[in-house]
Amino acid sequence: MTWYVVRRLAISFLVLLGISAVVFFLLHLVSDNPGRVVLGQRASPEAVTDFNREHGFDRPVVMQYVSYLGQLVQGDLGRSYKLNENVGALLRQNAGRSAMLSLAGLILSLLIAVPLGILQAVRRNSLIDRGATAASYVLYATPSFLLGLILIAVFSQSLPFFPAEASQSRSPWVVLTDPGAMALPVITLAVTSVAVFSQYQRSSALDQLGQDYIRVARAKGLPERLVLTRHLLRNACLPLITLVGTLIPTLLAGNLIVESLFNYPGLGLLFLNSLQREDYPVLLAYTLIGGVLTVAGNFVADIAVAAADRRIELEK
């Protein structure tokens, strides 16, 4: 197990190195003149050249990449061109809020999807099952910005239950401190995942319901509720654990849309604004973080499944 973790960590490191190189060179292709971006269109060519020399942007790309890696090792993600702030600090300010929003959406969707999927499997082909399946397909096909807009139109404009804008507080705990203001963003995030998760959970629960150990549990005289919670639940959730792990970065990308729609100051909104401002150090850092999350998500999912299912032996 320990060896497995060490080996996976080493491989993850290499993967991230690769990601950083690809992204760095791609961004360099897009913008090879940071001085112009930073100083603006009106700055004199001399000032731009001076700026680039001063910050080392006139060196060969490979050299720039090496010194960027050197900074990374020291935990320095660079400096934002436009906000004149340390990128690391910027990310730190926003990461907590984004994570809380994602997490709240994820938890809400799992709380709905897991029981719903099992219910659908148990009442297979019933009206509930067919209805939920149909709804899932519709919701899954709906882009989250459209869904968000509909939710705003209904629950904020027509029926003034919730504000249309998310809380602007800088605290990451707004989901808890100001649930009203966070309701629509969280629901928008959750609804799309519920559609995927519940269908996933349904098919996995159906597989498990056909297994003999379920019959054995019933033959013991267990009431159906205990058959489901004690015997079905854990086995039926195993595939979902893997899925959720790999979806963690996707949730982050989903924030891009939801955060901008509800004007929620998180990583996604920061990324969008930086994109418009051509603030490349921020974009680079954001993409790297995305890579880290993807790799970490897969890693954590593998470990979690192995912990939940003792049949899986992690390869040494």
Added chain:
Amino acid sequence: MFDKPDERHLGFVSQYRRVAKEMESGTVRTSDGFENAREPADGGRVLTIRDLSVEIRRGDRVVHPVSGVNLALDRGQTLGIVGETGSGKSMTGLAIMGMLPAGGRVTGGSIDFRGTELAGLPAARYRAIRGNDIAMVFQDSMTALNPTRRIGEQVAEPVRLHHRASKRAARTRAAELLALVGIPRPAERMDDYPHQLSGGMRQRVMIAMALVCEPQVVIADEPTTALDVSIQAEILDLLDELRSRLGMSMILVTHDMGVIARHADQVAVMYAGRVAETGPTPALFGHTRHRYTHALLASIPSLTHDRREKLFSIPGAPPDLAVPHAGCPFAPRCAAATDLCREGRPTLSEEEGGHTHACWHPVSGPTVRAHQTPATAPPPTASPVLLPERQTTPRLRVVDLRREYPVGGRGLLGGRRTVKAVSGVSFEVAAGETFGLVGESGCGKSSLGRMLVALDRPTSGEVIFDGAPVTRMSSRELGPRRAQMQMMFQDSNASLDPRMRIGAILREPMAIQGIGRRAERTARARELLRDVGLPLSVLERYPHELSGGQRQRVGLARALALDPKVLVADEPVSALDVSIRSQVLNLMQRVQRERELSSVVISHDLAVVRYLADRVGVMYLGKLVETGTTEEVYGATAHPYTAGLLAAVPEADPGAPLPRAGTRVRGELPSPIDPPSGCRFRTRCALATEVCAAAEPALTTVAGTHQVACHHPLRSGAGQPVELTAR
């Protein structure tokens, strides 16, 4: 393997039962803990089923798996329900448990359990009985135990539920039950997960789980079908012993007449959802009345069947239970059927000592086992297949074949650990000869079979086909050769492409080898279908539209499409019902003789190999331990393992002598990753001595072509039997 449960356990069991159940019902128990009060009026009758009918509704389709079934179970008795797939035997068991599948319900009749009517019992009251008073043991499959819960928890669960026992008391109780069913070191195994146990051990856990509340009735549904013969015998003996010790009654549901003959007191033979014949086991087997039972018994290849005679086979297939039918359901397949049978449903006959049947034209007199070799007659010495003088070079020669599969992880010194599936096997198959490979699961017989037809490459050793070393050929050289070596698979459902019509399946091998044009291929496909006894209409159908027996015939036809010289059949009939099995076996035997095929038949079923093969090789843990002609191996068994396997096969004859004690193979198959030193069988052998651990026995000749690899063979060099005593 099974340690006798010591009295301490039983003492606790009884005590526990008394306390727990007295609190529930307030009945009075005697000091030994077994209840005397509330004795049912009709003697020791525990369960009475009258006129039970079940239907299953799936959309518009209504199936009647059980129609008008009458059964009775007495205290301490075993009632065997025997029948083929779809006979309604399992559905009857599930109806008693109140666990019919979705869409199923009891439509008529009654299930009386000690005065309580179970049919229509409210769900909550049913649950209190289920697992507590009536428990069920299912067929072992990898999924019969919850894979993510520890076995101790799973065994303790019913006690927690029904007796409201504390966690600790339930755990203690579970440990006792695990000891009772013969799990070594139960306290340690409690925390194991199911995948850490072998198939036999998992089945013991299943039994412990069923018995933990001391039910009065245990329904065992094919409890040993997935297990090897040696393990099967142990599990059935365990069930018998526990039944008598705990004073339970048992319903044993199985397709295996042999299991029934040896383990049931009463037998009910079911066909098409009805009881065809029922009675005490000796009467039913000794004076078989119903034509179906009679035909069924005749179509089972046994270890005493005269191999020169064709197996009896029942034509056709069981009826579709969604279509209402008049008359006797067996009439369309019965040789003695008359118009009376086709029009009127036979009623249950008068009792003769509890023996009744539903047949218009019953067989009379004691059952004559026509195919049996008389005990006095000398065993046939000549091979049943008359070979047109043996060729000097064998068609297929296997030389010191080995196959090792790497497994995850490395050994202590960095060497890759390997599963030794096949470890140095040599044999020859002459033209027109059938070689039988027999052994339990995990002995390497299927790995060997795949290498014979070059589906897998050996680690070392050679397969020589007509003088050419197949194992050293490149894939390009192998291509055209493959036509000569074909394989017939066990699972015809998985080995036929579900999206191809049968015609296309039969034409494909010819197309790949570039033989003939399309029209010629189709003509050949028709010919093949005729050969295997299928109607031409099958050409246009898909595999799922055929029955299991028909699919297996298609599998054989496909293997024969290229007119191969060698046919390897891996468990060709294991997935088939008895009546269909004999059809396929007869067909295979006919094809072998007509085409002068050299075939290798691989099976765990000793009777099947005996019926088809001229010569036999017995495999154990990757090695050939005994080989010779079928008569030599079966009639003058020399290896203790072969003897043990033969002793474990239940004969469909309750009068058959029980095997001598000590001949059975006990315990578990050792790991093929680290096989035992010396003789690989020594860990399970009653005759093992120090020399067995020190030196590996080589195959040495006993007599003629009969060879055995054993330090203490049961036959001396002159072929004389050696008295079997533990040394």
